[in-house]
Ligand SMILES: Nc1ncnc2c1ncn2[C@@H]1O[C@H](COP(=O)(O)OP(=O)(O)OP(=O)(O)O)[C@@H](O)[C@H]1O
Ligand SMILES: [Mg+2]
């Protein structure tokens with residue numbers, strides 16, 4: 001990551017002081033194994049929250065609990081929808097939760113295979129959420145797909161090709177296009193740049209940064225790459241063994257880490 | 273008579289019939305919904321219409337008149353063997369005439385002649401799940417039906433248009449039943465889809481291998497899925513039936529001789545025969561007659 005790209009991302013929209021997401025003492029166990037413990041925070045509209053920590057620290061577990069994909073043993077996640085209504089993500093009916101997942105929310109998986117339909121063309125992948133939301137005009141669906149392929153810098157002539165013929169970076173950009181086409185408010189991302197070459201990562205990060213700013217998205221991004229966190233997130237939570245050990249504004253946490261573990265993380269990145 | 277042959281009437285034991293009838297009642301109460309049932313082994317392999325045969329066996333009464341068609345014809349191996357089976361195990365009347373039948377078991381076609389109140393169609397279904405093509409997980413497709421999450425069905429049609437320029441699905445064309453469930457109408461040609469809609473007949477669907485039953489009560493609205501800019505269309509032919517001159521029936525292409533002479537004739541053999549008996553003549557009827565002599 002070059003020095004120039006390391007500016008603090010601009011906060012999109014601070015007009016409202018109602019949190020988009022209120023997370024209260026969330027705990028998830030896998031049998032005796034701790035997934036994440038006692039996590040609380042608020043996410044405000046337009047804000048990007050980074051979650052960092054070493055492998056096994058509970059980042060994915062926390063993200064899945066936040067996104068309603070895993071049910072926690074304790075605690076709650078409350079989402080405030082477009083109408084201002086508060087939705088308890090884990091208490092609400094499954095139809096309502098799934099509706100949220102395909103309208104207000106988006107989930108970008110680390111492995112694009114988990115987030116794409118590999119047997120369906122790129123255009124069909126991008127169009128699916130539109131069709132799920134009731135779009136019934138082929139021409140319009142197709143032009144929206146093209147529009148999003150352009151935004152995510154995918155060669156438009158590949159619209160009828162299956163993602164299995166795409167490179168890893170293209171697949172990941174397609175997954176992002178597929179998720180953002182319906183204009184969600186909140187995006188969950190699990191290591192969106194993981195598994196990609198460094199040069200491909202940088203391009204994807206630029207793209208994500210641009211889209212998040214342009215669309216005024218709120219996002220929660222899990223990464224173990226502090227450079228990614230620095231570039232994309234306003235605030236940061238550092239996890240270790242399932243617990244949040246430090247939190248704050250991204251620059252503050254990374255430039256002046258308080259917790260021993262964060263200091264270790266930051267210094268291990270600085271040393272080649 | 274049945275006792276002598278050690279068969280219960282219509283082969284299945286009464287308990288199994290009751291179980292299937294219960295599934296049928298549930299299917300009728302929720303049109304288009306796939307009801308699981310504990311399907312029985314039948315004395316023929318899957319792919320021979322064991323789902324349809326079980327449904328027919330469960331509803332058959334001694335005074336019924338049964339018609340069996342395969343690809344529109346009453347005289348194919350599959351149709352003949354199913355008809356013989358029920359003649360043997362139930363002793364019921366059989367017919368090739370659509371209007372005489374109280375139950376019509378079918379593979380691939382719906383008769384051209386309008387069905388009437390009181391008639392029952394029984395469809396043999398190979399794959400009951402219309403979403404299976406894109407979502408192999410049964411748990412997920414059940415959820416999609418339950419929550420009416422049907423975006424995926426249109427993805428299939430989208431893929432068709434993207435690849436072929438039009439909706440290329442011609443058989444088992446998906447429909448929405450009573451504005452609720454998406455249903456696979458069995459491998460009938462889409463030509464027959466409009467006949468499903470608002471039909472005065474009772475329509476029952478049986479899938480033997482996958483052990484599912486679904487149904488359309490009489491006069492159920494059935495809509496074929498499409499896009500606003502690619503509306504549902506049925507197949508059309510440029511020529512009438514070569515034998516009876518019909519312009520409103522589904523035509524099969526048949527090869528006449530080893531020189532590759534082709535012609536188009538009604539796939540519904542009863543419809544074609546009835547028309548010819550009534551004096552209708554197609555453009556090639558003469559030539560065919562001569563060739564036969
Ligand atoms: N399905 C599961 N069953 C049992 N234990 C699990 C399961 N998933 C995760 N865990 C455990 O929970 C803890 C947190 O795992 P998690 O996957 O959330 O970590 P992570 O921070 O995302 O790691 P990584 O950076 O490697 O993706 C780990 O100890 C892990 O072994
Ligand atoms: Mg993880």
Ligand SMILES: [Zn+2]
Nearest residue numbers: 513516538544
């Ligand atoms: Zn004819």
